[in-house]
Amino acid sequence: MGKMVAVHSYKGGTGKTLISTNLAVTLAKHGKKVCLLDLDFRAPSLSTLLKIDKAEYWLNDYLNGVCEIDKALIDLSDRIANQGKFFVGLANPSVEAIRDMSSKDRKWEMRALGRLLSLRNSLLNAKGFDYVIFDTSPGLQYSSINAIVSADIVIVATTLDNSDVEGTRRMLRDLYDLFEKKTEIVLNKVLYDDALRSGRDKLQAMVKDTYEVPLLGVIPCFCDVSRAEGKIIFVHDKPEHPFTRILAEVAAKMDKL
Numbered sequence: 001m002g003k004m005v006a007v008h009s010y011k012g013g014t015g016k017t018l019i020s021t022n023l024a025v026t027l028a029k030h031g032k033k034v035c036l037l038d039l040d041f042r043a044p045s046l047s048t049l050l051k052i053d054k055a056e057y058w059l060n061d062y063l064n065g066v067c068e069i070d071k072a073l074i075d076l077s078d079r080i081a082n083q084g085k086f087f088v089g090l091a092n093p094s095v096e097a098i099r100d101m102s103s104k105d106r107k108w109e110m111r112a113l114g115r116l117l118s119l120r121n122s123l124l125n126a127k128g129f130d131y132v133i134f135d136t137s138p139g140l141q142y143s144s145i146n147a148i149v150s151a152d153i154v155i156v157a158t159t160l161d162n163s164d165v166e167g168t169r170r171m172l173r174d175l176y177d178l179f180e181k182k183t184e185i186v187l188n189k190v191l192y193d194d195a196l197r198s199g200r201d202k203l204q205a206m207v208k209d210t211y212e213v214p215l216l217g218v219i220p221c222f223c224d225v226s227r228a229e230g231k232i233i234f235v236h237d238k239p240e241h242p243f244t245r246i247l248a249e250v251a252a253k254m255d256k257l
Ligand SMILES: Nc1ncnc2c1ncn2[C@@H]1O[C@H](COP(=O)(O)OP(=O)(O)OP(=O)(O)O)[C@@H](O)[C@H]1O
Pocket: 009, 011, 012, 013, 014, 015, 016, 017, 018, 019, 040, 043, 136, 137, 138, 188, 189, 190, 219, 220, 221, 222, 223, 225, 226, 229, 230
């Protein structure tokens, strides 16, 4: 039985898109059948990252009830070049679509939640996907809460920035507890010279103390990742890079949850 995974964060720019995309591609490269869905309708990024500017149907259309999910999925397995499968569903990046998605009411969001929940049946059961991974908007947008509610595992990406730590702590305590989800933290953009030097055990203890959830992974701040300017899928284009090794560890650990 496959799993639905939401990658979320309190603040913006913590690495949700980087982590969700590279995790999806890592799993696909290891032979899994993976579907990556861009639920960040306020600032879609996957279409740019994957260099797809036109789609017959977007995820917006699926959530609007205009099409079924298979119409909104694009098969990019040939980009991965092994026996795994890599499908994506994209958020429409046009200004008109962003404005439309920002003006939805609660009733629409409830219906959208129903459509997200039904992906368990249509993608995991019927189509045999091993993973459906949601990239989300930061904070408490409806679309992100819907993604959290639908998911089996929630990965929360956070930096060690004080406001991020505090906000993430509050969000985990006040919101996630309600949903009783299996939640794991990924510390991202950690600087080598301070936090990393203090050792993984200390970081693990700090995460347990602060957030009361387990630590799934620690990703250093890599100049090479920054330098890539979101133009490549790092684990695919830089197979020998330490970032790729770390993502493989995170993927293996998640696979065992
Ligand atoms: N470990 C890292 N080392 C260096 N740069 C990083 C790292 N993680 C993320 N970045 C960079 O930080 C920026 C934000 O990352 P990303 O877009 O993945 O964050 P996000 O959480 O999806 O942002 P948003 O909330 O806007 O959707 C990108 O330029 C990315 O390349």
